[in-house]
Every structure is written in C-alpha cells, then in structure tokens.
Amino acid sequence: xxxxxxxxxxxxxYERGKQKVEVLHHIDLDVAQGQFLxxxxxxxxxxxxxxxxxxxxxxxxxxxxxxxxxxxxxxxxGALAKWRASRVGFVFQFYNLMPMLSAQRNVELPLxxxxxxxxERRKRAAIALELVGLADRASHxxxxxxxxxQQRVSIARAIVSDPALLVxxxxxxxxxxxxxxxxxxxxxxxxxxxxxxILMVTHDPKAAEYANQTLHLDKGTLVEQAAA
Amino acid sequence: MKYLxxxxxxxxxxxxxxxxxxVSIVAAFLLFGLLDAVRVSFAQAGQSANGAQRLQTGSKxxxxxxxxxxxxxxxxxxxxxxxxxxxxxxxxxxxxPHNQVFSFAVAPNYLDVYPEMSVSDVDRKTFADTRTGVLxxxxxxxxxxxxxxxxxxxxxxxxxxRSGSKNWVFDVSGxxxxxxxxxxxxxxxxxxxxxAYFDDTTPYNRGQAGWYVTRVADVNxxxxxxxAIDALSANSDHETRTLTEQAATANWMxxxxxxxxxxxxIMGAVFFTLMLxxxxxxxxxxxxxxxxxxxxxxxxxxxxxxxxxxxxESVLLLVLGGVIGIGLxxxxxxxxxxxxxxMLSLPPVGASSWALGVSLMLAIGVLVGALPAxxxxxxxxxxxxxxx
Numbered sequence: 187x188x189x190x191x192x193x194x195x196x197x198x199x200y201e202r203g204k205q206k207v208e209v210l211h212h213i214d215l216d217v218a219q220g221q222f223l224x225x226x227x228x229x230x231x232x233x234x235x236x237x238x239x240x241x242x243x244x245x246x247x248x249x250x251x252x253x254x255x256x257x258x259x260x261x262x263x264g265a266l267a268k269w270r271a272s273r274v275g276f277v278f279q280f281y282n283l284m285p286m287l288s289a290q291r292n293v294e295l296p297l298x299x300x301x302x303x304x305x306e307r308r309k310r311a312a313i314a315l316e317l318v319g320l321a322d323r324a325s326h327x328x329x330x331x332x333x334x335x336q337q338r339v340s341i342a343r344a345i346v347s348d349p350a351l352l353v354x355x356x357x358x359x360x361x362x363x364x365x366x367x368x369x370x371x372x373x374x375x376x377x378x379x380x381x382x383x384i385l386m387v388t389h390d391p392k393a394a395e396y397a398n399q400t401l402h403l404d405k406g407t408l409v410e411q412a413a414a
Numbered sequence: 415m416k417y418l419x420x421x422x423x424x425x426x427x428x429x430x431x432x433x434x435x436x437v438s439i440v441a442a443f444l445l446f447g448l449l450d451a452v453r454v455s456f457a458q459a460g461q462s463a464n465g466a467q468r469l470q471t472g473s474k475x476x477x478x479x480x481x482x483x484x485x486x487x488x489x490x491x492x493x494x495x496x497x498x499x500x501x502x503x504x505x506x507x508x509x510x511p512h513n514q515v516f517s518f519a520v521a522p523n524y525l526d527v528y529p530e531m532s533v534s535d536v537d538r539k540t541f542a543d544t545r546t547g548v549l550x551x552x553x554x555x556x557x558x559x560x561x562x563x564x565x566x567x568x569x570x571x572x573x574x575x576r577s578g579s580k581n582w583v584f585d586v587s588g589x590x591x592x593x594x595x596x597x598x599x600x601x602x603x604x605x606x607x608x609x610a611y612f613d614d615t616t617p618y619n620r621g622q623a624g625w626y627v628t629r630v631a632d633v634n635x636x637x638x639x640x641x642a643i644d645a646l647s648a649n650s651d652h653e654t655r656t657l658t659e660q661a662a663t664a665n666w667m668x669x670x671x672x673x674x675x676x677x678x679x680i681m682g683a684v685f686f687t688l689m690l691x692x693x694x695x696x697x698x699x700x701x702x703x704x705x706x707x708x709x710x711x712x713x714x715x716x717x718x719x720x721x722x723x724x725x726x727e728s729v730l731l732l733v734l735g736g737v738i739g740i741g742l743x744x745x746x747x748x749x750x751x752x753x754x755x756x757m758l759s760l761p762p763v764g765a766s767s768w769a770l771g772v773s774l775m776l777a778i779g780v781l782v783g784a785l786p787a788x789x790x791x792x793x794x795x796x797x798x799x800x801x802x
Contacts, residue, residue, distance in 0.1 A: 234800075243712060243795045264716050271714020278799070282709045286423040296713045298416055343713070 188255065190350065190383050191217035191240060196249035196259075198235050198406075209235045210406045212249070219350070222377040222384045224397035231403040233387040234355055240385060241274050241353040242266045254350060271299045275344025275382075279356035281336040283328040289315060289339045290324040296347045314342035318372060334365025341372060345382070352376065354386040358393050370396040417719075421727050424703065432731070435695045439735025440742065442688045443771060447743025448750070449677045450767045451760040456673040466633050468527060469640050470662035471626040474653040477665075480622035481652050486521075488646050489626060494639040496631045499524045500623035502609060506568035506582065508558055515554065515568070517605040518624075519612035525549075527629045530594040531601050537562065537588020545611050547587030553602030560586050573616040582615075602759070628656075685778060693782035696728050700786035707790050708798030721791035728783025729776060736775035740768060 198210040209232045217223055225233045238244040239251055242258050245266075251259045258269060270276075275296075283292045293311040302310070315321050318338040320331075328336050337357060344352055354373065358366035374396050376382045386397060394400045402409050426432050471489070473479030480502070489498045501524060504517040518524075522542065525531055533541070533549055540562070541547045550560055560566060564586045574580045584607060592601040613620060630639050640656035647654045657665060700707070707720055715723075740763055747760045 238796055241712075243799075264718075267711065267714050267716045270712065276709075276712050278709075282705060282799075284420075284423070284706055284709075286427045287420070291419065291423075295420075295710070298420070299714050304416065 189216035190219040190221070190254055191215070191385075192250075192252040193240070194250045196236075196239065196246045196251060198232070198239065198244070199247040208406060210239075210246075213406075213408060215401070215408065217383065217385065219383055220377070220381050221399060222374065222397045223386065224394035224400040225385065225387045225403060226389070226391070226394055226400055227403035232406040233403050236403065237353055237355055237385060237387050240351075241276060242270045271296060272347065273349050273351060275341075275347070275349045275352045277337070277340050277344050277352065277354040277357045279359040281328070281333075281340045281360075283336055283340055283343075285328050288325050288327055289320060289331065289342075292328070292339055293342045293346050295343060300347065310346055311342070314346040315339070317345070318342045332365065333361050334368055337361060337365070337369050338372060341369070341376075345376060345380075350381075350383055352382050352384045354384060356387055356389065358388065358390060366390075366393065417723060417726070421723055421730060424699070424706075424723070425727050425731060427703070428699065431695060431698070435692055435731065436735045436738075438691055439688060439732060440739040442684050443736040443739025443775070444742050444746070445684055445739075446681055446771060446774070447740040447763050447767065448746065448760075449681060450770070451743070451747050451763060453674055453677040454764065454767065455760050465659040466636075467629055468659040469628040469630060469636060469643070469656050470659055471628065471643055471654045471656040472624075472662070474644075474655040477625070479652075480619050480624055481626065481647075481654065483621045483623055485647065485652070485654075486623065486626060489628060489643055492639060492642045492646070494631050494635045494642070495628050497523065497527055497629040498626055499527045500609065500626045502612060502619065502622075502624035504573065504605075504607060504612060505571045506605070507571060508566065508568055511569070511571075513558070514571075515605050516600070516603050517548075517568070517607060519609040520606045521609050521623075524606065524627075527627050528601075530592060531604075532591040532593045533588050541587035544585050544587045545608060546583065546585050547608065548584040549588045549590050549606045550586055551590045551602040551604045552592065554605060555586070555589055557603075562586050562588060573612070573618055575615045576617055600759070627659075685774065689778055689782055692728070692731060692778070693785070696724070696731075696782055696786045699727075700724060700790050704793065704798050707793055708795050711793065711795050712799070717791045717793075720793070721787045724787035724790045725780060725783040728787070729779030732775040732779035732782070733772070736771060740771045 193213055193215040196210060196213045197208060200207045200209055213236065225236065227233050235244070239246050239259075240253065242253075242261070246259050249259070250257060254273065256269070258266065261269060284295070287295075290308070290311050293314050294307050297307040297310060300307075312321065312324065315324050318341050320335060320338055320342065323331060323335060323339075328339070331339065341357075352373070357373070358369055361369060370393055373384055373386070377384050384397075386393070388394055471481070473481060483500070486498050486500055489495060499521045501521065502519040504519050506515050506517045507513050508515055525533060525538070537549065541549050548566075555561065558566075566584050566586060568582045568584060570580045570582055575582065590601055590604060590606070594601070609623075628639070628643065630636050636658060640658075643656045644654050710720055711717065744763050747762055751760050
C-alpha cells in the first residue's frame with residue numbers, strides 16, 4: 187500500500203546571515219494513511235521544521251516530499267497555498283484564532299477559499315463545531331472561551347474542509363492536564379473514527395501515548411521509531 | 415464580498431484607534447467638501463448661458479483704471495455689437511464696514527444686457543424716475559430688511575461726495591429677482607445705482623466708466639468683435655482689453671486671489687497629513703496582526719489575496735471616512751450659506767465633487783495601504799508563526 191506521506195533524503199538548511207545551519211539531515215520517512223504519529227525530541231531537534239515541510243509551509247533544501255502521491259517540494263508558493271487549503275488542517279500550540287471573529291466565523295475561514303455558498307459554509311462550520319463539542323459556543327469570541335475550548339475551535343477549523351492530513355504543533359503545550367486530555371481524546375477520535383492522518387509534535391510523553399507511533403528526532407536526524 | 419466581514423472585523427480590531435483615524439478622515443473630507451464648494455462657486459462665476467453673449471472691456475493696465483465715456487458710442491459702431499452699457503464700482507458698506515455690499519453705478523440700459531436680472535415694470539420706472547434710487551437684490555433686501563421706499567445710508571469705501579463725505583443716501587426703488595439659478599448668488603446680493611447720480615456727486619473719475627459690457631449679436635463672432643473693440647483704443651492712453659464675461663470674471667478673481675490655488679494648497683496639506691496618519695495606522699494594524707496574517711496564509715490564503723485584503727481594508731477606511739465627511743458637508747453647506755447672510759453662496763456638493771472625492775479616497779486608500787499590504791504579502795509563514 188502506498189503511504190500517504192513519503193519523505194526521501196530530505197535536508198533543510200537555514201541561512202542566518204553568513205552562517206548555514208543544517209536543521210534536518212537526510213530524513214527518510216513513510217507515514218501510512220490513517221496513522222497517528224507523534225514526533226518527539228529536544229528543542230532545536232528539527233521537529234517543527236519537519237512538520238512545516240510536510241504541511242507545505244516551507245520547502246526542503248534537498249530531497250523530495252510527496253503527500254497523497256503528489257510532490258509538494260517543487261510546488262510554487264501559489265500552488266502550495268492551494269494544496270494546503272484542500273489537503274491539510276493545521277493546529278497550533280497557541281490556537282491562533284482570529285480574536286475579532288466568533289468561533290463560527292473562525293471555523294468558516296478555510297471555507298472562504300471554496301466556492302460554497304454562505305449558507306453551506308455556515309452549515310459545515312456548525313457541523314465541525316458540533317463534532318468538537320462546541321455547538322453552543324458558536325457565537326463566542328476566542329477571548330470568551332477557555333484555552334481548551336479555543337484549541338477545540340482551532341481543531342474544528344482544521345477539519346472543516348475535510349483534509350486527509352492534520353498537522354498539530356504542540357497542540358497541548360499551552361493547556362492544563364484535563365484540557366490536554368480532552369484535546370488528545372478528540373484527536374484520537376478524529377484519527378480512529380474519521381480516518382484522519384495526524385502528525386503531532388509534542389514534548390509531552392503522555393500526549394505521545396495517544397499516538398499509535400512515536401518518532402524521535404535528535405539534531406535533525408530520526409533516531410528511533412517506536413510503535414505504540 | 416465574502417471576505418467583507420473579515421476585512422470589516424480586521425479594521426475594527428482596535429476600535430479606539432480606528433475610530434480616531436476615522437474621525438480625522440471625516441474631518442479632512444468634510445473640509446474637502448466645503449472648500450471644493452467654494453472653489454466651484456468661484457469657478458462658476460460668469461458662466462451663465464447669457465454670459466456667453468457678453469464681452470467685458472476694461473483697461474489693459476488694471477481693472478482699477480477707468481475708460482472715457484465717449485468710447486461707448488464708438489464701440490456701438492463695431493459690426494456685431496448689439497448693445498453697449500457701462501458701469502463703475504461703487505463699493506459701499508451698510509451701517510458697519512463689515513456689511514460690504516456689491517454695488518455698481520450703472521448706465522440706464524444696464525438691465526437690458528442682463529436678462530438674468532428681473533425687475534418689475536413698476537420698480538423699473540420708479541428707479542428710472544428716482545435720481546437717488548437703487549435696485550437691490552432679493553437676498554440683500556432680505557439680509558438688511560429693506561423694502562421699496564426705504565431710505566438707506568451707505569458708506570462708500572472709496573468715493574466721497576463733493577463735500578468730502580463718504581456717506582451717501584439712497585432710496586430703495588425696486589427689487590432685483592434672479593432668473594438664473596447658477597448666478598443667483600451674485601445677483602441676489604447686488605445693488606445698482608444710477609451712474610449719472612454717481613458721476614455728478616463724486617469729484618472722482620468725472621465722465622469715466624469703470625468698464626463696458628457689450629452684448630454681441632452672434633456668439634460665434636465674439637472673438638472678432640473683442641479684437642475690433644480693442645483696436646479702437648490701440649496706441650491711445652486708454653488701451654483696452656476685451657474678454658468674454660467668463661474670462662473677465664476669472665481674470666478679476668485671480669487679481670483678488672487665486673481661489674483654486676489656495677484651495678488646492680490647503681487640501682494638499684490636509685491630505686498629506688492624512689496620508690501620514692492613516693498610513694501609520696495601517697502599518698501598526700498590520701504589524702500587530704503578523705501572526706493572524708500568517709495563519710491566513712497557512713490555511714491557504716494566497717499572498718495575493720492577503721495583499722488584496724490589506725489594501726481593501728485601507729481603502730474601506732478611507733471610503734468610510736470620506737463618504738461620511740462629504741455627506742456631512744451636504745447639509746452644512748446650505749447652513750453656512752444661510753449663516754453668512756447671503757455673503758457666501760455655495761453650491762451643493764455636485765457629482766463632480768463626489769467623483770473627485772471618491773477618486774481621492776481610493777487613491778489615498780491604495781497609497782497608504784500599499785506598504786503594509788506589500789509587507790503582508792511578503793510575510794514568511796514560518797518566521798511569522800515562530801514570531802521571529
């Protein structure tokens with residue numbers, strides 16, 4: 187079976203002034219469809235960089251990345267933006283919701299890039315909010331929600347356009363234990379019940395336990411693979 | 415349109431700052447609406463349909479130089495001339511030097527050349543029969559509560575009588591009604607007295623006319639007639655310059671003050687300041703939203719659409735403030751005109767002023783939004799999300 191994500195010999199070098207910093211060294215990785223993968227490692231090990239490359243937010247300095255059979259490492263900025271809009275959902279550590287928009291409007295944002303009517307956009311956003319258990323908070327602005335609720339709104343935003351892949355960067359890093367467990371339970375449900383492939387960067391071993399595979403990165407190299 | 419709520423919400427993300435900026439935009443465009451009305455008012459002077467048939471002949475040297483009365487008869491002989499009349503500036507004030515009145519001492523046939531002024535037959539006869547009589551504009555009569563039969567004291571700002579006193583007394587003989595809406599502001603405030611009484615009473619300028627007004631038989635021949643009139647005085651000590659009424663009025667206005675230049679200079683300074691102010695607001699707004707813009711790009715908004723949204727936000731801010739500003743000028747203009755007791759007769763904000771105003775709103779909106787929009791477009795997602 188062809189994996190959803192195929193990474194071959196990927197390197198990433200950042201240039202900071204005259205200095206070149208190689209953050210990822212010749213990474214090879216396959217991620218199967220429906221996988222819930224946790225990426226762990228110390229700060230500066232390249233976890234977020236790898237996540238950004240897979241999510242199409244950045245381009246590798248060398249090697250190739252294919253997602254769903256499509257090479258994304260050689261796409262231009264415009265094509266990459268279109269690809270992200272339809273194929274990937276993003277969840278961030280600090281939720282990154284628009285503070286001036288209601289939860290409903292925040293969730294609707296990715297749908298603005300589609301040809302759906304306003305009514306259909308509202309309907310789909312309502313379904314997504316219901317799926318994360320926040321149907322009754324649709325009209326609330328982010329400042330009126332707890333951290334856990336805000337993160338669930340951001341998950342609703344990530345899944346509203348029904349992407350195959352969810353990319354989560356420290357999704358529980360800013361949450362208390364209970365809220366973190368709620369969010370992780372939700373992610374696991376999206377993986378098991380809705381078939382979403384999830385890549386999650388985390389520092390927290392307890393969070394990684396929710397994944398069905400954990401990878402460790404150290405100094406830009408994959409050092410260990412452990413199946414849950 | 416589907417992005418409008420997003421643009422609107424972004425615009426009012428910092429309500430206080432946006433409202434303060436909006437107030438300054440409203441003030442700038444309110445000023446624009448008022449000053450443009452002043453400019454249009456001056457530009458329209460002398461543009462009446464009848465004005466096209468009239469030529470004004472004045473001294474080539476300066477509009478304060480007078481011309482011999484004998485010139486009128488010679489002008490009448492120029493082919494293409496239908497009627498010739500003449501007038502002198504009187505320049506009076508009523509009760510207080512601030513109450514200046516546009517007053518001309520005119521020849522008996524003056525009204526024949528100005529069909530824009532309508533005077534009843536009775537009033538006209540009374541005026542003709544009363545040596546000290548004056549015809550006053552409807553607005554002027556209303557302003558000073560004058561009625562036919564009133565005896566009014568006027569103080570000339572220039573001309574004394576033979577005893578040296580500048581106090582003159584006139585009898586209101588009739589009311590001038592304006593038949594031309596465009597020129598009503600001028601004729602409404604006019605006072606006409608007899609040139610003969612003026613000439614007999616003041617020791618200055620005996621037998622001299624301030625300027626001549628010629629009605630031509632054919633508008634298309636106006637240029638030829640003007641040249642022929644000027645040829646009458648060529649190489650004399652009173653060389654003339656004959657212009658169409660519109661050109662003569664514009665020329666006279668320019669000698670008093672270049673209103674167009676003054677208005678343009680003021681508005682240039684106001685809009686320059688506005689650009690700095692709203693540009694700063696937009697720069698701050700975009701800087702504060704770096705993370706949010708990065709999220710928009712992350713979820714698939716293209717760089718071009720982010721650029722367009724920031725530009726649209728800037729244009730929306732300008733258009734919103736501008737429309738409110740010019741909209742406020744609409745009811746204020748008649749209030750100002752009324753409050754000036756007819757001294758100012760400003761036209762309502764016309765389609766051309768709105769068109770110019772909206773063009774300015776769009777242009778300033780694009781200009782002040784360009785730099786922040788460019789920064790937003792070039793925003794690197796990874797750096798912005800890492801808050802680098």
